[in-house]
Amino acid sequence: MDNIASNNGAVKEHRSRVDAEAGFEDLRYLSGFGNHFASEALKGALPDSQNSPLKCPYGLYAEQISGTAFTAPRKANQRSWFYRIKPSVTHEPFYPRQPLHEHLVGDFSNEKGCVTTPTQLRWKPVDISKARTDFIDGLFTICGAGSCFVRHGYAIHMYAANASMEDSAFANADGDFLIVPQQGRLWIKTEFGRLQVSPGEIVVLQLGFRYSIDLPDGPSRGYVLEVFSGHFQLPDLGPIGANGLALPHDFLTPVAWYEGGVYSGFKVVQKFGGALFEAKQNFSPFNVVAWRGNYAPFKYDLRKFCPFNAVLFDHGDPSINTVLTVPSERPGIAVVDFVIFPPRWLVSEHTFRPPYFHRNCMSEFMGLIYGLYEGKAEGFLPGGASLHSCMTPHGVDTLTYEKTVAAGDDLKPFRISGDSLAFMFESSLTPKITHWAFNSPHIDPDYYKCWIKLRSHFDQGTATVENDEN
Numbered sequence: 001m002d003n004i005a006s007n008n009g010a011v012k013e014h015r016s017r018v019d020a021e022a023g024f025e026d027l028r029y030l031s032g033f034g035n036h037f038a039s040e041a042l043k044g045a046l047p048d049s050q051n052s053p054l055k056c057p058y059g060l061y062a063e064q065i066s067g068t069a070f071t072a073p074r075k076a077n078q079r080s081w082f083y084r085i086k087p088s089v090t091h092e093p094f095y096p097r098q099p100l101h102e103h104l105v106g107d108f109s110n111e112k113g114c115v116t117t118p119t120q121l122r123w124k125p126v127d128i129s130k131a132r133t134d135f136i137d138g139l140f141t142i143c144g145a146g147s148c149f150v151r152h153g154y155a156i157h158m159y160a161a162n163a164s165m166e167d168s169a170f171a172n173a174d175g176d177f178l179i180v181p182q183q184g185r186l187w188i189k190t191e192f193g194r195l196q197v198s199p200g201e202i203v204v205l206q207l208g209f210r211y212s213i214d215l216p217d218g219p220s221r222g223y224v225l226e227v228f229s230g231h232f233q234l235p236d237l238g239p240i241g242a243n244g245l246a247l248p249h250d251f252l253t254p255v256a257w258y259e260g261g262v263y264s265g266f267k268v269v270q271k272f273g274g275a276l277f278e279a280k281q282n283f284s285p286f287n288v289v290a291w292r293g294n295y296a297p298f299k300y301d302l303r304k305f306c307p308f309n310a311v312l313f314d315h316g317d318p319s320i321n322t323v324l325t326v327p328s329e330r331p332g333i334a335v336v337d338f339v340i341f342p343p344r345w346l347v348s349e350h351t352f353r354p355p356y357f358h359r360n361c362m363s364e365f366m367g368l369i370y371g372l373y374e375g376k377a378e379g380f381l382p383g384g385a386s387l388h389s390c391m392t393p394h395g396v397d398t399l400t401y402e403k404t405v406a407a408g409d410d411l412k413p414f415r416i417s418g419d420s421l422a423f424m425f426e427s428s429l430t431p432k433i434t435h436w437a438f439n440s441p442h443i444d445p446d447y448y449k450c451w452i453k454l455r456s457h458f459d460q461g462t463a464t465v466e467n468d469e470n
């Protein structure tokens, strides 16, 4: 297949080192965050100078997908044009998918099945079922806030699957998915082309896109942040300057790829209002021969993140490690931030270097992709999760505290190992917890015990009491 791809006019293609190391096919990608891309799998498939000619090259149909309102300001406007063999509309009616999926929630504003609690919650990793379970069947909602109907808020899901999606595609009319695989690689066919995603990488599949997820390693598990409120952006860098954190050129978007021909009984599964609907069609939705625009899926290798840090004293707030953010209308306050705890040097003097004890007006959901998290010596396992909601106190466990303080003030520079990678979804909206997650056999009823043995080290010594009224 003749495949040319361009990025703002300049031909720029990229091969992913992670794909090569993971033994994947040598796919090509377009590099850059938020670019206006153009990609064609057949030379000349993109029309010249206009988007919707009377007759498109090769007899293709032109179809637009809008990720923002037509009238959104130009700097926020996101849309792409597909040139495809048949338009998406060519399908039978949507019906509720049977059997009904019982573990997905899209509206937390009136969700009776949800629980609220200010207590610290932690989940052990889930076992991956032996029964055939694809990515759609394997999704379950943990918590969230707001509602997909008013297009504000988010849901946090996890997935545990063991089978590839067969003759079916998923599409989400509720929000953007940011997928963090923790175990097992994902091979994703999209209308824009193919992406291969390994643990340590993330992928963003925005509102509306159709995609099918294959599991080349069989069992796979991970986390999904779904945002109802808008699209992910790179954070502003402020005084950091023009470079640092996630670099725009490390975001990779697929090049056009298509499959034609007749498919009997292909199913499009659309998540709409938190429920799943299914429609049959007789062709693959991955029939886009060429596309262009700035609304497109992308992947990012978290190991490429360039961290900044305190280099003299004190522990910086975790916002310094923000990879992507979805801002709210309030300046500086995110609907949700995606933050990582990457390998980095800790060099600060006379400082308690692990995370401080704290209470936060934002709610913090954490997951662990591999290794050990710097704030927890035990109990927080890869594939597990924790939730510390608005103003719920938390911090390092007793063991981490005792070990760090015992090591004394003259700590040598210390490198957090590249064998560990944790992340946080942090939101200004307080989540409700699904009934399923709250009653899950994987919930850790002993979580509070990791702090309960924190001793008082208070020693008044011979100091005089300053404010003694007597």
Ligand SMILES: O=C(O)Cc1cc(O)ccc1O
Binding pocket: 316, 317, 318, 354, 355, 356, 358, 364, 375, 394, 395, 424
């Ligand atoms: O609670 C956590 O472990 C996440 C976190 C890490 C950190 O370094 C500082 C604050 C914070 O909330």
Ligand SMILES: [Fe+2]
Binding pocket: 358, 360, 364, 388, 394
């Ligand atoms: Fe925290």
